[in-house]
Amino acid sequence: MPPPPLxxxxxxxxxxxxxxxLLWLLVSGGGSLLxxxxxxTAPWSISIVASAVLLTVADAIAESFRVALPTSRAxxxxxxxxxxxxxxxxxxxxxxxxxxxxxxxxxxxxxxxAWYKSAFNGGQAAISAxxxxxxxxxxxxxxxxxxxxxxPFVIAASLVYATANILFVSGIVALASGLPMRVGxxxxxxxxxxxxxxVVFVGVLIAVLWSISAWTVALAAxxxxxxxxxxxxxxxxxxxxxxxxxxxxxxxxxxxxxxxxHSLRVGQYAEKLALSLGIPxxxxxxxxxxxxxxxxxxxxxxxxxxxxxxxxxxEEREHMCIHPAVGGSMLESFSLFKECARYVRGHHxxxxxxxxxxxxxxxxxxxxxxxxxxxxxxxxMTTTRPYRKALPVAEAHRRLEEGAGxxxxxxxxxxxxxxxxxxxxxxxxxxxLPVQTPSAAAAA
Numbered sequence: 001m002p003p004p005p006l007x008x009x010x011x012x013x014x015x016x017x018x019x020x021x022l023l024w025l026l027v028s029g030g031g032s033l034l035x036x037x038x039x040x041t042a043p044w045s046i047s048i049v050a051s052a053v054l055l056t057v058a059d060a061i062a063e064s065f066r067v068a069l070p071t072s073r074a075x076x077x078x079x080x081x082x083x084x085x086x087x088x089x090x091x092x093x094x095x096x097x098x099x100x101x102x103x104x105x106x107x108x109x110x111x112x113x114a115w116y117k118s119a120f121n122g123g124q125a126a127i128s129a130x131x132x133x134x135x136x137x138x139x140x141x142x143x144x145x146x147x148x149x150x151x152p153f154v155i156a157a158s159l160v161y162a163t164a165n166i167l168f169v170s171g172i173v174a175l176a177s178g179l180p181m182r183v184g185x186x187x188x189x190x191x192x193x194x195x196x197x198x199v200v201f202v203g204v205l206i207a208v209l210w211s212i213s214a215w216t217v218a219l220a221a222x223x224x225x226x227x228x229x230x231x232x233x234x235x236x237x238x239x240x241x242x243x244x245x246x247x248x249x250x251x252x253x254x255x256x257x258x259x260x261x262h263s264l265r266v267g268q269y270a271e272k273l274a275l276s277l278g279i280p281x282x283x284x285x286x287x288x289x290x291x292x293x294x295x296x297x298x299x300x301x302x303x304x305x306x307x308x309x310x311x312x313x314x315e316e317r318e319h320m321c322i323h324p325a326v327g328g329s330m331l332e333s334f335s336l337f338k339e340c341a342r343y344v345r346g347h348h349x350x351x352x353x354x355x356x357x358x359x360x361x362x363x364x365x366x367x368x369x370x371x372x373x374x375x376x377x378x379x380x381m382t383t384t385r386p387y388r389k390a391l392p393v394a395e396a397h398r399r400l401e402e403g404a405g406x407x408x409x410x411x412x413x414x415x416x417x418x419x420x421x422x423x424x425x426x427x428x429x430x431x432x433l434p435v436q437t438p439s440a441a442a443a444a
Contacts (some may be wrong), residue, residue, distance in 0.1 A: 004281045011227050016172075017175055017176060020172050020176040023171060023172050024116070024119075024120055024172060027120055027123040027124050027125040027168060027172075028116075028120050028122075029123070030123060030126075031104065031119075031124060031125070031126035031127055032085065032123060032126075032346070034126040034130055035100065035101065035126050036095075038098070039101065039186075040128075041097055042095065042101065043095055043097070044097055046293050048094065048095065048098060051093065051094060052090075052098045052101065052102045053085060054093055054332045055086060055089065055093070055094070056102045056103050056105050057106075058086045058102075058106075059090065059103065059105075059106025059107065059110060060080045060083075060105075060107075060109035060110040060111065062106075062110065062224070063081050063085040063086065063107050063111050064081075065081055065082055065083075065084035065228050066080065066111070067081065067192075067231050067235050068227070069078050072077040073224055079229060080192065080196065080435040081110070081111075082227055082231075083107060083110055083204060083227075084161075084162055084165065084200065085104065085107065085199045085202040085220075085227075086106065086206065086392055087103040087107070087125070087128075087129065087161065087165075088158045088161055088162070088200060088203030088204065088206075088207070089203050089204075089207040089210065090103055090106075090129070090202070090365070091103065091132045091133045091136060091157060091158070091161055092136060092145060092154060092203075092207035093210055093211065093424075096130070096137055096254075098127050099133045100126050100133065102129075103125045103128070103129040104122040104123075104126045104129070105122075107121050107122060107125045108121060108122045108123075108125075113213060118214065118425075120168075120172065124168035124169065125165070127164065127168070128160075128164035128165045130165050131160050131279040132160045132164070132281075133162065135156055135157045135160050136153055136154070136156075139152075139153040139156070140153045140307045141183060143413065145207055145208050146208060146212070154204055154207075155204070158201070159200065161406055162196070162199075163206075166196075167379075170185050171190070172173060173396040177398060180205035180281065182281050182366025185236060185281075186351055190400070191197045192231055192235060195231040199227055199231075201225050202220060202227060205220055205223070206220045227436075238336060241334060241336060243288070244332075245293055245296065245334075247249065247408075248299070249263045249296050250263070250264075251366050252260060252296065262291065262380075262383065263291070263292050263375070264292060265290045265375075266294060266372065266375045266379050266397075267288045267289070267291035267292035268288070269285050269291070269292075269374045269375035269378060269379065270287050270368075270371050270374075270424075271285070271287060271289060271291065271373060272291070272415050272419060273371050273400040273415060274368075274371055276418070276419055277371075277412070277415050283368075286343070287343065287366065287368040287371055287372065289337065289340050289369075290337075290339075290340040290347075290368055290369075290372055291375055292370045292382055293327065293331065293337075293344060294324075294327065294343075294344050295349050296322035296327045296331070296344070297324060297325065297326030297327025297328070297329075297330065298323045298327075299326075300322060300323065300326045301319065302319065305319050321348070321356045321357065322357070323343060324345050324347060324348050324357055327341075327345070328341045328342065328345030329341075331344055338367075339368070342366045343366055343367070343369045343372055344369075345357065346358070346366050346369030346370075347363050347369045347373050347374070347376060347403070348373070349369060349370075350406070350408075351365070351370075351405060351406060351407060351410075353409070365409075370409045371412055372407050373407075373408060374400065374409075374412050374413060375416075377400065377403075377408070378396055378400065381395070381399060381400075393420065397417060397420055399416060400416065400417060401413065
């Protein structure tokens with residue numbers, strides 16, 4: 001049966017989804033109340049104010065050294081910095097009220113961005129500092145930072161601050177992008193968690209050095225700088241490779257006005273379908289990457305074939321059929337895309353064995369390839385092509401159902417049709433992707 005009409009996504013503020021908007025309101029509002037309370041009740045003395053000012057300036061400087069964690073969603077980005085080390089030191093060194101003020105002001109000054117993002121950043125920093133500070137001040141009693149008995153509370157307070165910070169930021173990004181939080185966490189931190197943990201414990205080191213002699217804090221700049229460059233270098237290889245391949249895929253899509261944005265939609269459909277099938281977040285991300293790059297082999301297809309408005313003859317069809325194998329071969333040369341290469345190569349195989357290039361059938365076809373095949377077919381049906389107009393979603397629904405067990409895996413078709421009937425999956429809008437001109441590429 002055709003899918004019922006669905007309501008569009010409801011937005012409260014800044015174009016965010018309803019849940020993301022509510023989280024923004026709760027965090028920004030709750031953080032603001034904590035900041036007001038901290039300002040009203042903070043103990044005042046020259047030494048405390050001087051320490052708070054120094055740590056605020058140091059936090060702002062550290063926050064300006066940011067690294068964007070790996071993501072596949074433009075506009076839904078999580079950034080990491082070494083500022084958490086200074087924030088943790090402030091939580092351990094200052095009275096609770098001053099720790100909240102220092103951490104919040106430091107992150108807002110260091111991350112100059114749109115006001116509503118600053119409001120969320122400041123709010124989540126205030127809440128995170130409150131949670132970590134309460135644990136430290138209530139648990140340590142009269143112990144000092146250098147007292148061995150205080151060590152469990154030092155570690156616990158530091159980890160609570162860092163964990164709350166990560167969860168708040170990853171949470172709003174996940175809600176804004178419509179993906180489970182575990183996907184964002186594994187995607188962003190699977191390679192960077194050692195550096196992230198290192199930053200936490202450098203924060204403890206800074207607090208201990210400060211409590212012994214304030215000038216020794218300068219020594220912590222060396223490991224902090226090393227951690228920043230470790231984090232940046234870890235991320236840059238993956239990010240640069242993915243960005244370059246995505247740009248190539250977008251340029252190939254843009255060769256044909258009818259397929260502009262096709263690869264991005266296929267990747268998004270494929271990932272949502274994979275997650276609905278219970279596939280773990282990391283594996284679903286690989287399927288997204290493969291869907292995003294599934295037509296990259298079309299760089300080897302002649303324009304007169306690729307852009308032909310009518311039916312292809314036998315020789316042209318044979319030429320077109322090389323693109324999955326070419327794409328798979330291209331991706332095999334990148335360690336990050338070894339598994340994706342299998343999915344790209346197999347996305348035109350058929351369940352009954354009559355596909356190409358390897359005539360695989362049934363479960364011999366990689367699962368990721370079977371998922372991408374369904375997503376690719378749906379987007380092809382529901383977008384206008386040179387040889388026909390876009391089909392209604394209801395007609396695409398019928399054709400997918402009809403091809404289950406012959407062209408496509410019936411279990412995957414069943415899951416995809418359920419998504420069509422229960423989510424706004426089929427109500428896509430054309431995606432406007434920037435196309436870099438040769439002169440712009442040279443300038444970059």
